[in-house]
Amino acid sequence: MTLDTTDADGAADPGTDVAGAGDLELRSLTKRFGDYAAVNSLDLTVPAGAFFALLGPSGCGKTTTLRMVAGLEVPSDGEVLLGGVDITWAKPYKRPVNTVFQSYALFPHLTIHENVAFGLRRQGRSDVNGPVGDMLSLVELEDFAGRKPAQLSGGQQQRVALARALINEPKVLLLDEPLGALDLKLRRQMQLELKRIQLGVGVTFVHVTHDQEEAMTMADTIAVMNAGVIEQMGSPNELYENPRTTFVANFLGQSNLVDADISGRDGDDVVVDAQGAKVRIPADRVQVNDGKVWLGVRPEKVFLASTGEPHTGNSLGTARIVDVSFVGVSTQYLVRMGWGQELMAFEQNTGARPIMRSADEVEVRFNGAHAFVLDHAQDARAGVDED
Amino acid sequence: MSGPAASTATSTETSTTTPRKRRSIGWLLLLPGALWLAAFFVTPLVQLVATSLYDPNGSVEAGYAMTWSWGNYTEALDFYSEPFIRGFVYAGIATVLCLLIGYPLAYAIVFKAGRWKNLMLVLVIAPFFTSFLVRTLAWKLILADNGFVVSTFKTLGLVDDDGRLLATGFAVVAGLTYNFLPFMVLPLYASLERLDHRLIEAAGDLYASPAQGFRKVTLPLSMPGVVAGTLLTFIPSAGDFINSQLLGDTNQTMIGNSIQTLFEAGSYPAASALSVTLMALIIVMVAIYIRRAGTEELL
Amino acid sequence: MVRLGRWVSDHVVAGVGLLVLIYLFVPMFVVIAMSFNDPASRAAYTLDGFTVRNWTNPCEPEGLCSSLVTSLQVGILATVGATVLGTLMAFALVRHRFRGRGTANVVIFLPMASPEVVLGASLLALFVSTAGGGVLGFGTILIAHIMFCLSFVVVTVRARLQGMDTSLEQAAMDLYATESQAFWKVTFPLVFPGILSAALLAFALSFDDFIVTNFNSGQTVTFPMYVWGVAQRDIPMQINVIGTAMFLVAVLLVVVSEVLRVRRERVR
Ligand SMILES: Nc1ncnc2c1ncn2[C@@H]1O[C@H](COP(=O)(O)OP(=O)(O)OP(=O)(O)O)[C@@H](O)[C@H]1O
Ligand SMILES: [Mg+2]
DSSP: OOOOGGGOOSOOOSOTTSTTTTOEEEEEEEEEETTEEEEEEEEEEEOTTOEEEEEOOTTSSHHHHHHHHHTSSOOSEEEEEETTEEOTTOOGGGSSEEEEBTTBOOOTTSOHHHHHHHHHHHTTOSOOHHHHHHHHHHTTOGGGTTSOGGGSOHHHHHHHHHHHHHTTOOSEEEEESTTTTSOHHHHHHHHHHHHHHHHHHOOEEEEEESOHHHHHHHOSEEEEEETTEEEEEEOHHHHHHSOSSHHHHHHSSOOEEEEEEEEEEETTEEEEEETTEEEEEEGGGBOOSSSEEEEEEOGGGOEEEETTOOOSSEEEEEEEEEEEEEOSSEEEEEEEETTSOEEEEEEEOOSSSOOOOTTOEEEEEEOGGGEEEEETTSOTTTTTTOO | OOOOOGGGHHHHHHHHHHHHHHHHHHHHHHHHHHHHHIIIIIHHHHHHHHHHTBOTTOBTTTBOOBOOOTHHHHHHHHHHHHHHHHHHHHHHHHHHHHHHHHHHHHHIIIIIOGGGHHHHHHHHHGGGGSOHHHHHHHHHHHTOTTSHHHHHHHHTTSSOTTOOSTTSHHHHHHHHHHHHHHHHHHHHHHHHHHSOHHHHHHHHHTTOOHHHHIIIIIHHHTHHHHHHHHHHHHHHHHHOOHHHHHHOOGGGOOHHHHHHHHHHTTOHHHHHHHHHHHHHHHHHHHHHHHHHHTOGGGO | OHHHHHHHHHHHHHHHHHHHHHHHHHHHHHHHHHHTEEOSSSSOOOOOEEOSHHHHOTTOSTTHHHHHHHHHHHHHHHHHHHHHHHHHHHHHHHHOOOTTHHHHHHHHHGGGGSOHHHHHHHHHHHHHHHHOGGGOSHHHHHHHHHHHHHHHHHHHHHHHHHTSOTHHHHHHHHTTOOHHHHIIIIIHHHHHHHHHHHHHHHHHHHHHOOHHHHHHOTTOOOHHHHHHHHHTSOOOTHHHHHHHHHHHHHHHHHHHHHHHHHHHHHHO
16 A cells, blocks of 8 residues: 555645655644643644654643644644644644544444545545555454454554554644553554554654653654653654753663763863863763753763773762662663762673672763763753653 | 733634634533423422412412411421321332342343343333333232232231231332332443443452452442432432322321322412422432432532 | 352342342233233222233223323423433533533432422422413423423433543544534444433333323323323223233334344344
8 A cells, every 4th residue: 555645635735855845843832721831832843754753751741732733622822834834723624634542532333444434435535445445454454344443452453543544645644652552562563563654655653652762763753842842852862862951861761960060161072070070071962051060971871990990081080889780681880979979880791891799999981972961950850750 | 811912812812712612502502401491490499489488378269479488387397297207218218128129130230141131121121111000000919918929928927817018118118119129220230331340350350259349349339320329219209109199008198198189189388388398308318418428420 | 169159159149130120020910911801890900800802902991092192192202302402411511611510410410309299299380370270281291291301311311421532523523524524423323322212211201200290281191190090990901901012012122123233233
């Protein structure tokens, strides 16, 4: 099944190859429930054809954002544009956007075939059997066409929901935690499946999830959302390696954040004073120019050296190991620094050197190109323990 | 909502029209039924309260004067306290009996009937279609002095040799229990049916014995059904007069009989005063009951 | 031992349930038997001989069949009226937010919490005081029946609507259904069983009502009123014929619809 955009009736779309023509654009989009802003002046551009993930903790406004794009919720403020056309006030059935609902919302009184055919019939298409058959075989459910939704497993229902939306050849497909109800194994399998389908049909997918691993494995672009705003947007790699807020640093993976001050500039590097230790960080990884900052280093970027071992990178000084946990592929160390803070360090069990023991004295080192410097005004624990 | 100024004025405006339109549709849908209830339920109640304070010496033909005769109430209560108490006691016993026999039936339909579920449900409702009165007359026959039940009871020594069942409180309560049983079973069925079967399994999984599982999980979760069922049974029984009329005699008169008789005799103010008292008592009891059962959500 | 306990607990409930069901049917058996009764004297309501005469001459007693027709007319009209009004109200209460919802809920609950004598008596007080005793008749019976069936319809349909996920309608709109298409293709088919059972309940309540009707009927006689009238004097066996027939019609209707449903499901 390939989606043939040329026969899309009426809504001609001139030149899909013009850059940005099919982009989904949200401009200072806001939704207030009473005094509470569930989505707060959100700006976002989703490039056409992207697999875009909206990642954030529960209650941060992901569903609300999707619903405004789908037309199921009226924004309090702001605009939604699709391919440059303002659709903020368009009725849901007037938008070339379809949704895979968080709870699937399959019609219980209709068969799988009729569920999938629903959108086509509403658009007045008479030749529904062919496309429905193709779509059901794409999601490998040909044999279930005559059943009712209640007679399918969770994973199968999820695929029906996907087929029911995709068959309409929308410009944007919105997926609201479509894998949330599935068990881990099926979930991983469906992640690959979704990715395969998206590459096949080339439709823009906006995938909402609060599972960071899911977002990172599937999406080309991730927007991390928190408390109604986008914290940071970029490729999975970029977000992980160079987070720009403490929330992103903690929500995606883990981070050690050390209280520090900017002490000056040296060529392309910024010199940071971290509790007495001078460290150098490339300027493009530093978000503020002076004053108090958080110096961030991911645990796997921390290197624990025996004291006195020669080195060229940055050093935070000596520390004492307070806890060692062996997890097979790696060992996780907890070390107490001279100033009392405890930092995490993960080390691959390559076998190149012996595993260290509690109470050993070590020197804590890292490469400046793997660290990041964040504004101190933020809460260092933002995004910790949220999922 | 303190919206930002000029630039967003249009969007704010549009966003509020939709809910307002929905609100007016809500009113529109509600209106016909609401008017009906206002005209033929609320107004009559107000009229009833007014009538209960009319001059008791008036008549339909001559008309009534509003004299704020609170005496109608004290008089009504003086004369009719006995049927009042009897009505509530009979209705209370019938309600408890309905619950005791209705619960197992509803439970069996939901959990044990399997593919016969729909059929059993229909059988519960089917007697409805044979008139209430025709069935009560059938009970009269069953409990008749020369009938099978009485002779069995006599053999078992449950009834004296010259004793009878008809024209006793037993017969009236039995009739009430029988007639209002479906009103108990249906809400119970609905609440048990809605109950998530996995919860009971979960209770079993957590080492609850079936009896504990029932007491700790099934019963509390079916409380809305119990409350609805007991109300739907108690309220009509408390005001009923047919069972007492057909199955009892003058020693079993309930408050419903008194009201009915007074109305037939044309003593509207007294009859109204009794009706208002009955209604008020029931509402107070229902309110206390719902509060204590903690199921205000029921409404 | 454990096995035995298990068997008992599995079957006792079902057994008790069955016994209760039989109890519900005891008077039905008597009604059926009496419909074939050949009474020795008209004054005694006792089982004497066997005859099919009651079935061949159901309309013999004066006024019986006309009262039945009146009851059916009232029942059907009251069912239609109460179902339409009540369904609209249920939609308003579940699907729309507006001021006064709380009050509306209480007013809808109250008729169910009022004893029938009070409902009947208060309506009578209203009719008599505003229009005099002359208005009483078919119209006032109908008004009263729609009034007391209304709450039951609202409650039944509302329960069905509340159990329905609004995301289904949103999904329909997302799939290019306009508001009215979403209603007719998704909402209505899903709520319909609830509306149907509400209508059935309304008909049963109306057809069977005696107390409220008795207050407001004037000269009009419904079937329950006819039975009440003859119960004070001598009772024609034909009322049992009508009772049995109504029962059979109800059971038959349900069995047929059930068979159709099962068959429809098989075909798929
Ligand atoms: N209709 C509503 N009325 C009032 N508040 C609402 C409404 N819908 C959502 N909210 C609030 O808006 C916030 C965002 O909700 P939303 O459903 O968008 O969260 P989410 O990011 O999708 O969360 P989850 O991951 O749990 O699905 C929440 O705090 C929620 O309580
Ligand atoms: Mg959500």
